[in-house]
Amino acid sequence: MKKAVELVLLLLLLFFTPHIMGKRYSPPGKPTLTRCRSPEKETFTCWWEPGSDGGLPTTHALYYRKESSERVYECPDYHTAGENSCFFNKNDTSIWVNYNITVVATNTLGSAFSDPVDVDVVYIVKPNPPEKQTVTIMEDKGWPFLRVSWEPPQKADTRSGWITLIYELRVKLEEENEWEMHLAGHQKTFNIFSLRSGGKYLVEVRCKPDHGFWSEWSSTSYIKVPDYFHREKSVWILLTIFSAFIFLILTWLLHMNSRSLKNCILPPVPGPKIKGFDNQLLKNGKSDEIFSALMVSNFPPTTSSNYEDLLVEYLEVYVPVEQELMQEESKDLHGGCLKCERSTSDSDSGRGSCDSHTLLMDKCGETKEEGRHTDRASSRMLTEAQRHQKGWEKDTLTYAHGDMVSPDMSNGRVKTWPSVFSPLPQYSSNPLDKQSSLEMAKQHCLSTSSCLTQPGHSTKEALGPSNWDFCLGNKQPHLLHPQTQVGRQLQAHSEVNISNIGRKQAPAGLQSPALRSTEYVEVQRVNEEDLVLLQPVVSGCGRIEGYPQMPKGKDYSKVKGVDSDNMLLLQREVMEEDWWTGNCYTSSTVNTTQKPTACIHTAMPVQGDMALAMNGYVDTATMCTLPTC
Amino acid sequence: MPGNIRSVSFVVLVCLLFCSRLTSVGATPICTNAHAGCHVLSLSNLFDRVIQHSARMHGISNDLHSEFEQYFLPSRNQIGRVSRNCHTSTILTPNGKENAQKMAREELTEVILKLLVAWRDPLWHFHHSMAHYDDFNNFSSNKALEMSDMVHELRKGVEKVAEKMQVLGITSNTVNSLTSPEALLPSESAEWRLMKDYDLLYCFRRDSNKVQNYLKILKCRIVPEHGC
Numbered sequence: 001m002k003k004a005v006e007l008v009l010l011l012l013l014l015f016f017t018p019h020i021m022g023k024r025y026s027p028p029g030k031p032t033l034t035r036c037r038s039p040e041k042e043t044f045t046c047w048w049e050p051g052s053d054g055g056l057p058t059t060h061a062l063y064y065r066k067e068s069s070e071r072v073y074e075c076p077d078y079h080t081a082g083e084n085s086c087f088f089n090k091n092d093t094s095i096w097v098n099y100n101i102t103v104v105a106t107n108t109l110g111s112a113f114s115d116p117v118d119v120d121v122v123y124i125v126k127p128n129p130p131e132k133q134t135v136t137i138m139e140d141k142g143w144p145f146l147r148v149s150w151e152p153p154q155k156a157d158t159r160s161g162w163i164t165l166i167y168e169l170r171v172k173l174e175e176e177n178e179w180e181m182h183l184a185g186h187q188k189t190f191n192i193f194s195l196r197s198g199g200k201y202l203v204e205v206r207c208k209p210d211h212g213f214w215s216e217w218s219s220t221s222y223i224k225v226p227d228y229f230h231r232e233k234s235v236w237i238l239l240t241i242f243s244a245f246i247f248l249i250l251t252w253l254l255h256m257n258s259r260s261l262k263n264c265i266l267p268p269v270p271g272p273k274i275k276g277f278d279n280q281l282l283k284n285g286k287s288d289e290i291f292s293a294l295m296v297s298n299f300p301p302t303t304s305s306n307y308e309d310l311l312v313e314y315l316e317v318y319v320p321v322e323q324e325l326m327q328e329e330s331k332d333l334h335g336g337c338l339k340c341e342r343s344t345s346d347s348d349s350g351r352g353s354c355d356s357h358t359l360l361m362d363k364c365g366e367t368k369e370e371g372r373h374t375d376r377a378s379s380r381m382l383t384e385a386q387r388h389q390k391g392w393e394k395d396t397l398t399y400a401h402g403d404m405v406s407p408d409m410s411n412g413r414v415k416t417w418p419s420v421f422s423p424l425p426q427y428s429s430n431p432l433d434k435q436s437s438l439e440m441a442k443q444h445c446l447s448t449s450s451c452l453t454q455p456g457h458s459t460k461e462a463l464g465p466s467n468w469d470f471c472l473g474n475k476q477p478h479l480l481h482p483q484t485q486v487g488r489q490l491q492a493h494s495e496v497n498i499s500n501i502g503r504k505q506a507p508a509g510l511q512s513p514a515l516r517s518t519e520y521v522e523v524q525r526v527n528e529e530d531l532v533l534l535q536p537v538v539s540g541c542g543r544i545e546g547y548p549q550m551p552k553g554k555d556y557s558k559v560k561g562v563d564s565d566n567m568l569l570l571q572r573e574v575m576e577e578d579w580w581t582g583n584c585y586t587s588s589t590v591n592t593t594q595k596p597t598a599c600i601h602t603a604m605p606v607q608g609d610m611a612l613a614m615n616g617y618v619d620t621a622t623m624c625t626l627p628t629c
Numbered sequence: 630m631p632g633n634i635r636s637v638s639f640v641v642l643v644c645l646l647f648c649s650r651l652t653s654v655g656a657t658p659i660c661t662n663a664h665a666g667c668h669v670l671s672l673s674n675l676f677d678r679v680i681q682h683s684a685r686m687h688g689i690s691n692d693l694h695s696e697f698e699q700y701f702l703p704s705r706n707q708i709g710r711v712s713r714n715c716h717t718s719t720i721l722t723p724n725g726k727e728n729a730q731k732m733a734r735e736e737l738t739e740v741i742l743k744l745l746v747a748w749r750d751p752l753w754h755f756h757h758s759m760a761h762y763d764d765f766n767n768f769s770s771n772k773a774l775e776m777s778d779m780v781h782e783l784r785k786g787v788e789k790v791a792e793k794m795q796v797l798g799i800t801s802n803t804v805n806s807l808t809s810p811e812a813l814l815p816s817e818s819a820e821w822r823l824m825k826d827y828d829l830l831y832c833f834r835r836d837s838n839k840v841q842n843y844l845k846i847l848k849c850r851i852v853p854e855h856g857c
Contacts, residue, residue, distance in 0.1 A: 042726055068714055094724040096835050122838055161849030161857055162726045162842070186856055210684070211691070211838070 026054035027110025031084075031103045033117045037126045040155040041095060041163055041209070044088050044121050045081040048103045051112060058107035062086040067098040095121050125212035127165060128153035130205045135221045138191075144228060146171070146192040150205045150218070165207040170217070174200040198227045672793050673855065676848040679786045683844055686779040687837040689772050694830045696769055715832030716824065717747045722839055729846050735800045738791050741843050744836050745784040752777035754822075755829055776833075783840070799851055 029051020038044035050060055062075035075086035086101075099121075103114040132151040137144050148169055156163045164186065170179040171192055184190045184205075195201070201224075204217040254261065670678075720743050723729040729737070756773040794800040824832070849857035 068718065090725070090727070095726075096722070096724055096839055120835070122835075157726065159849065159853075159857055160726070160730060161845035161847075162729075164845060164856075210841075211687075 024054075025056050025107075025109055026052075028052065028054045028056075028058040028105035028107045028112045030112045031060060031105045031114045033101060033103055033114055036101070036117070036119050036124050037213075038093075038121050038124050039126065039128055039153075040157060041121060041125050042090050042157075043093055044119070044124060045085055046075075046088075046101055046117075046119070047081070047085045048114065050084060050105055053105075054107050054109060056107040056109060058105050060084065061104045061106065063102050063104065065100040066094065067100075093121060097121075123211060125163070125209045127156045127163070127207055127209060127212070127215045129215045129218040130167060130207050131218070133203070133205055133218050133221050135201075135203050135223045137223065137225065140193075142228070143193075144195055144225060146195065146201065146203070146223060146225075147189060148192065148203050148205065148221070149189040151188065152207065153215070156207075156209075163209050165209055167205060167207045168214075169203060169205040171201055171203050174202060174222075179204075195225045198225060200224045672790070672797060672799075673848075673852040675786075675790050675793055676844070676852060677855075679783065679790055680841065680844050680848060682779065682783050682786060683837065683841040686776065686783060687834070687841050689776050689779070690830065690834045690837045693769060693772050693776070694834045697827050697830050715828070715836070716751070717744060717832065717836055720744060720747065723843075729843065730850075734794070734847060734851065737843050737847055738787065738794070738800065741787050741840050741847075742784065742791070744840055745780055745787060748780050748833060748836060749777070749784070751824075751829060752780055752833065755826060758826060787844070794851070 031048045031050045033046055033048045036044055036046035046062065048060065048062070050058070062078075063072050064075070065072050073092075075088075076092050077087040077089065078085065080087040097120070099119040100116050101119055102116045105112045105114075130150040131153055134149050136147050136149075138147050139145075150167070152158050152165055156165060158165055166186055167184040167188070167190075168181065169184060169190055170181050172179045173196065182190060182192070192201075192203075200222065203221045203223065204219075206215045206217050208214045720740065722740055722744070723732050723737075732740075752773070756770070756777050759770045759773050791800065
């Protein structure tokens with residue numbers, strides 16, 4: 001009893017010990033056929049994956065059955081292809097025959113069958129990769145390309161036509177990640193173009209039968225492309241130089257024409273500008289400074305000048321009463337002239353505006369013989385006119401004189417007094433003589449008449465030629481030809497300028513009538529004898545229209561003396577004779593004046609109660625009443 | 630007037646007839662006798678044409694087979710299929726490279742022709758039976774028709790190749806037995822009717838591959854210049 005119990009216990013122990021120990025034996029797990037491959041369609045290999053072995057050593061066996069027979073064969077070679085594989089050699093392989101393959105795992109406890117797999121060798125061909133791969137660099141018209149060539153795998157029999165393979169290659173640069181694929185078809189060479197200069201390329205090839213699997217990639221071939229870019233580089237260098245050259249030329253051209261271009265693209269905007277007006281001062285906001293800046297320092301002129309010297313510069317023109325009246329009327333003309341001058345002489349405002357009045361000024365400039373002088377004179381006139389625009393009403397002649405003459409004397413420019421000044425003869429508040437003022441006024445008339453653009457004015461017309469003709473004289477006979485009023489007046493004006501020059505140079509004081517052949521009118525001072533003589537300098541011909549230079553009613557005669565017979569001896573005849581030699585008076589006028597002289601020459605006794613002029617002048621008209629006359 | 634119209638219409642008719650005759654000629658006929666005036670194709674060229682044709686045929690059969698597998702046989706249990714034999718299994722075909730290379734050219738050509746002949750009728754019927762399958766689209770039906778036409782054309786081509794080889798003296802005159810291959814298969818004609826469509830496709834896929842391969846072997850054995 002005890003023994004039986006012990007035996008049972010032992011048996012139980014033995015039985016259960018493996019369980020207590022933790023080890024379990026079981027039949028093997030189900031293996032699985034993973035794949036079958038044929039490298040050349042003549043042999044093939046199948047691999048399987050064993051299942052769990054169940055703790056016991058298991059063996060695997062592969063059995064296969066061919067298509068049309070029920071006979072089961074076992075795998076002939078378990079070792080050639082490695083672990084868990086079965087290799088079917090040529091004798092055992094039949095193409096176009098369906099193999100039914102099963103793997104069995106067996107251990108002591110049991111066996112396990114895998115799922116059967118149908119295999120037709122034709123459709124499991126996976127060749128070896130291509131062999132003898134070569135990559136060479138070749139050149140096509142200077143541009144390199146790669147030529148890749150290879151051989152089919154040795155085992156695959158393509159020569160007999162048993163297998164036909166198609167190839168594929170891939171290329172990439174060493175530093176890149178992506179391959180460039182190329183299908184080569186049945187051919188065994190391939191060209192690769194568009195290479196990067198100096199790049200290192202990797203090339204691989206693989207193959208595939210008509211119906212099968214792609215082979216593995218062949219071993220990589222390395223190739224380095226030579227540097228062919230240097231030729232391209234030289235082209236680039238040339239291009240760069242050329243473009244830089246063109247750029248420099250363009251820059252230079254732009255620089256040369258920058259100003260004109262600037263004017264073309266961005267025309268200057270005319271802005272109001274007042275001479276002497278400082279914008280900055282305005283911004284600062286000090287009105288005193290602003291307006292003080294506007295004031296010209298030397299205006300009004302305060303420098304005292306020798307008025308007598310100044311007088312030398314002026315033309316003395318004797319204007320008859322009638323002419324004086326007309327002067328009044330011609331005030332508006334002066335205004336017109338002012339306007340004219342003002343419009344043309346506005347040099348401070350924006351340029352570019354063309355004024356028709358400039359035409360007038362151009363004519364003034366053209367007709368001047370001593371062009372530059374007269375230009376300066378006119379410009380001088382203009383500037384002065386402009387400057388004194390505002391203050392011309394207030395200014396006196398004194399100021400005008402001073403302003404005009406003093407700066408000009410220095411450099412010898414032609415002096416003309418500006419016609420801005422009012423030629424009103426009423427400016428008698430100055431210390432100058434009345435006559436001087438008259439002369440001034442006359443001169444004003446003269447000068448202004450040159451600028452007048454209203455040729456239709458009859459009075460002016462009358463004024464102009466009468467005043468000018470005698471002075472123009474033979475110097476410029478062409479002036480006497482019929483011309484436009486404006487032109488004649490301009491010419492006259494120019495002559496006035498010229499005469500002024502002459503006047504300046506000449507000593508102040510007496511001047512002989514025949515001093516020059518020019519058309520100067522000699523200005524004679526009022527000497528102690530209170531004789532004012534108007535001497536027509538011009539010796540040539542001339543005509544007097546309208547008014548004679550010597551007014552009718554003003555035949556002055558100088559009393560030479562009274563002789564014993566109480567006869568007045570007039571000097572006049574002598575002078576007249578001198579005069580008549582050179583003057584341009586018409587005979588009519590001469591006759592009128594000559595007659596009394598003739599009377600005088602006869603030395604007619606002068607009656608004591610003969611009316612004597614205030615200053616010793618005898619009114620010749622009264623003398624004519626003598627019977628002998 | 631009516632006389633003129635009649636004559637004109639007659640001329641037009643004649644012209645039309647002639648034109649139709651001319652157009653129906655089609656491609657230049659291949660002259661096996663190499664007489665003057667015929668455009669003679671080389672054997673190599675013939676082989677290439679035939680091989681291309683067979684490759685195309687195999688491709689179509691492969692496509693059809695895979696489509697069939699997709700639609701009609703979800704289970705991959707192929708044990709049953711193996712039991713059924715193809716009706717062409719009686720034709721002794723070489724199952725290996727050595728066997729194929731050992732075979733004479735004439736025999737190989739004969740095998741090819743036998744195979745092609747054997748498949749003419751079954752494919753024709755297969756094409757007709759495609760109409761029963763609603764799942765199949767028209768594209769597959771057209772493929773079946775194309776396949777049957779191809780078999781016919783391929784057979785003609787291979788016959789021409791055989792003729793050419795005979796003329797060139799490459800093969801002996803024992804190929805004369807191929808003139809009526811239909812005589813070989815009257816007893817087996819009923820077998821293919823028992824086969825299911827799927828099995829038919831399976832068998833034809835394999836047989837077209839065989840044809841292609843045999844033709845290649847022949848070509849590389851006889852005219853190995855290009856592509857061998």
